[in-house]
Amino acid sequence: MNIYQVANTNSHLSSLSNKFSKSIVNFIECSHLISDYISSLQRPILNNINCRINQGEFVVLLGLNGAGKSTFLKSLVGLVPLVKGEININGISVSNHNLAQIRQDVGMLFQGGGLIKQLSAIDNVLCGRLGIRKTGQTLWGFPQRDRTLALELLKQLGLEKQAYQKTSKLSGGQQQKVAIARALMQSPQILLADEPTTGLDILSSQQVMNTLAELHQKGLTIITVLHDLVLAQEYGTRAIILDKGEVIYDGKCENLQDKLQDKLS
Ligand SMILES: Nc1ncnc2c1ncn2[C@@H]1O[C@H](COP(=O)(O)OP(=O)(O)OP(=O)(O)O)[C@@H](O)[C@H]1O
Numbered sequence: 355m356n357i358y359q360v361a362n363t364n365s366h367l368s369s370l371s372n373k374f375s376k377s378i379v380n381f382i383e384c385s386h387l388i389s390d391y392i393s394s395l396q397r398p399i400l401n402n403i404n405c406r407i408n409q410g411e412f413v414v415l416l417g418l419n420g421a422g423k424s425t426f427l428k429s430l431v432g433l434v435p436l437v438k439g440e441i442n443i444n445g446i447s448v449s450n451h452n453l454a455q456i457r458q459d460v461g462m463l464f465q466g467g468g469l470i471k472q473l474s475a476i477d478n479v480l481c482g483r484l485g486i487r488k489t490g491q492t493l494w495g496f497p498q499r500d501r502t503l504a505l506e507l508l509k510q511l512g513l514e515k516q517a518y519q520k521t522s523k524l525s526g527g528q529q530q531k532v533a534i535a536r537a538l539m540q541s542p543q544i545l546l547a548d549e550p551t552t553g554l555d556i557l558s559s560q561q562v563m564n565t566l567a568e569l570h571q572k573g574l575t576i577i578t579v580l581h582d583l584v585l586a587q588e589y590g591t592r593a594i595i596l597d598k599g600e601v602i603y604d605g606k607c608e609n610l611q612d613k614l615q616d617k618l619s
């Protein structure tokens with residue numbers, strides 16, 4: 355079984371509808387996103403963002419430090435209050451009322467991993483089930499089927515031997531893969547990854563990007579922040595460049611170095 359099939363099995367286990375096998379039109383549409391005004395920046399962090407990302411795309415989100423990339427990704431899962439605009443995911447407008455559902459459809463890898471370093475790899479992965487399980491179901495620990503699934507995902511990512519090690523003892527690349535496994539525990543349709551390769555060596559970066567590419571090939575929509583333009587061109591099907599909270603380029607992953615320089619100069 356490949357990693358996609360494992361994640362797919364996950365949606366059966368959760369008794370959610372089997373989203374992967376249905377031909378759902380799956381998209382994210384952002385219309386005029388404006389976040390709070392920040393006086394130190396003298397503008398909102400997100401300053402009128404418009405874009406539509408369709409099912410099956412592999413979008414690389416680029417831009418200088420402080421451009422608003424992380425804020426934009428976070429806004430897609432309702433972590434950034436908007437003063438104006440709308441985010442529509444699969445026909446559902448993101449609001450406080452439907453965040454739980456949205457966060458099942460949209461998995462996120464946070465910048466820096468966001469793992470609990472004192473917990474083992476498998477326990478971190480199991481945390482990906484917290485949004486799905488009711489408190490009563492996890493009071494005495496996660497059900498065995500969740501543990502089996504978490505272990506299977508770690509195995510698929512080559513981390514079977516590290517499953518019971520403290521996450522703080524794993525390498526950066528291994529930690530990033532644990533974060534990917536945790537995001538996959540909720541069987542998302544869309545995966546947001548904020549700088550999944552930053553700080554990793556060339557081999558680990560390739561492994562993490564290959565994992566994202568494998569998931570993409572199997573049907574997941576990927577939106578990832580990258581600073582490495584070579585990786586962006588190698589893996590992305592579309593690039594979105596942000597500057598000062600605005601989209602300044604949205605198109606093919608070609609000559610990205612020139613595009614960044616042209617637009618930012
Ligand atoms: N909660 C906040 N309050 C005030 N300013 C903020 C807040 N969050 C982010 N910012 C500012 O908004 C800008 C955009 O931040 P963001 O983290 O989205 O940038 P980024 O493009 O992800 O940068 P990097 O490449 O360094 O990760 C930065 O100038 C940052 O200092």
Ligand SMILES: [Mg+2]
Pocket residue numbers: 423424425465548
């Ligand atoms: Mg960032």
